Every structure is written in structure tokens, then in C-alpha cells.
Amino acid sequence: MYSVTVRRSFVAQHFLTVPDPGPEGELHSHHFTAEVGFHGPELNEYGYLVDIDDVKDAMATVIGRYRDTTLNDQDSFAGKNPSVEHFSRILCEEIVAHAEPEVPTKASVKLWEDDEAWARYETSL
Template identity: 75%
Template sequence: MFRVTVQRSFVAQHFLTVPNPGPEGEVHSHQFTAEVGFEGPDLDEYGYLVDIDAVKAAMATVVDRYRDTTLNDHDAFAGENPSVERFARVFCEEVIAAVDSDVPERARVTLWEDDEAWASYETAL
């Protein structure tokens, strides 16, 4: 199985909307690190699982959308608690929508919240 992973870091804010969120219910920032990975058993005619430059470009677009903003203000989180788990799914779906490749079979985003915790979302392509 081949795997390709690209990583980017950025700062964004959010506040949790669950009952009794404690201090997490106030707007606060996190240093997020997104690791976007693709995997599959085959390579394309050029020897690529996925074009790393295309992944970098897709990630840059997603990072630019969320960097220095409050997640709660984005349509992707409307009416939803903007947990790191949900953010991992949103980030993954937005990146894979922008990467044009038929070779990988799976995609995964691991999203670090500061350097203490992470959540991951994985999907078949």
C-alpha cells in the first residue's frame, strides 16, 4: 500500500456549543496542524499515488478559508458544535473535493489541536 501525507499548520478560533462547556464555551484559539493522507495499492502512469503539489494547493485553499477565523462563523459548522472531530471531517471533505485523482482508494485527515490532542477522519474515495 502506498501512502502520501502533506502537513500544514495554522491558527483558528472556535467556541464549543455543548451544554456546560466550561472555558471552552468562550472564543479561544488553537494552533491546528492538518495532516492530509492518501493511500492506495497502485500508482498512476507517472509513478504518483497523488500529485503532492495538488494536495498542497488544495490544503492552502482550505487553510486560507479557516485561518484566523472563528469556525462557528462558517456554513460548514452552522448549527453544529465545532469540535476537532467535526473539523477533521470538514477539512478532509474540502481537500478531497479539490484534488483530482482516481488512484488513491482512501483519504485521511488527522487534525492536531495544539500539540495535545488530535482527531482523525477517514473515508473511501
Template identity: 45%
Template sequence: MYSVAVTREFIASHFLIGGDWGSENFPHSHHYVAEIRIDGDQLDQHGYLVDIVDIEAALDKTVAYFRDSVLNEKPEFEGLNPSIEHFSRIINEHISSKIRPLGNASLTVKLWENATCWAAYQKEFKQS
């Protein structure tokens, strides 16, 4: 199994809903680190799982969309608590719509909201 990964840092704000989380219920920002990792069993004719330039472009576009925003105001979060679990899935959906590895592969988004806390979401691509 091959793996390739790219990371980006960005700041975005949110506030938690649906429970009593004290200060987390009020708008605050996080310095996020998003790691996009693709694992797969097949390389293309150039020896790439996915060209890193393509991964970087997809991640840069996604990060630009969320950077300096209030996540609660984005349509993807409508009716959702903007947890890092939901956020990692949403980023995964943005990236996986732009990247298509060959063979059996998966795309994992690991999203850090600080130096010690992260959540991840993995999507499987099946060979067609």
C-alpha cells in the first residue's frame, strides 16, 4: 500500500451548539492543521498514487474557502454542531470530489484544532 500526504494550516472560527460547553458556546478561533493522506494499491503511469500538485491544489482551494470564516455560517454546517469530527468529514468531501486515485484507495483527513486534539474521517474509493 502506498501513501502520500499534504498538510496546510489555517485559522477559522466557530461556536458549539446543542449543549452547554461553557466558553466553547461563544465564537472563538482555532489554528487548524489539515493533513490529507491518500493510501492506495496502484500507481499511475508516472509512478504516482496521485500527483502531489493535484492534492495541493485541491487542499489549497478548500482551505481558502474556510480560512478566516465562521464555520457556523457555511452551508455545509447548517444544522450541525461544527465539531472537528464534522469538519474533517466536510473537508474530506471537498477534497474527494476533486481527487480520484486509481485502484482501491482511501482518502483520510486528519484535522488538528490545537497541538493535542484532532479528529479524522476516511473515505474509501473502490476500483471501477
């Protein structure tokens, strides 16, 4: 199985909307790091699983929508607690839609919200 991963860091804000969120219920920032991975058993005719430049472009576009914003204000979080788990899924789905990879059979986003905690979402393509 081949894997290609591209990483990008950015800052965004949020506040949790669950009962008794503690200090996380106040607006605060995270320095997120997104690791976007594509996985598959075969390469294309050029020996690529994905074009890394296409992945970088997709990440720049998608992450650009969230960079320096409050996640709670984003349409993609409407009715949802803006958890790192939801955010990893949203990023994964949006980056895959933008990159339109043809060869990989799986995609994933590992989203670090700080140096100690992360969530991961994986989907079949």
C-alpha cells in the first residue's frame, strides 16, 4: 500500500457548544496542523499515487476558508459542536472533493489541535 501525506499548519478559533464545556466554551484559538493522506495499492502511469502539487492546492483552498476564522460561524459547522473530530471529517471531505484524486482508494486527515491531541478521519474513495 502506498501513502502520500502533505502537512499544513494554520490558526482558527472556536468555542465548544456542549453542556458544561469548561474553559473550552469560551472563544479561543488553536494552532492546527492538518496531515492529509492518500492511500492506495497502485500508482498511475507516471509513478504517482497523487500529484502532491494538486494536494497542496486543494489544502490551500480548503484551509484558506477556515484560517483565522471562528469555526462556529462556518456553514459546515451549522448545528454541530465544532470539535476536532468534526473538523477532521469536514477537511477530509472538502479536500478530497477539491483534489479529485483518481488512483488512491482511501483518504485521511489527521488534525492536530495542539502538540498533544489530534483526531483522524478516514474515508474510502
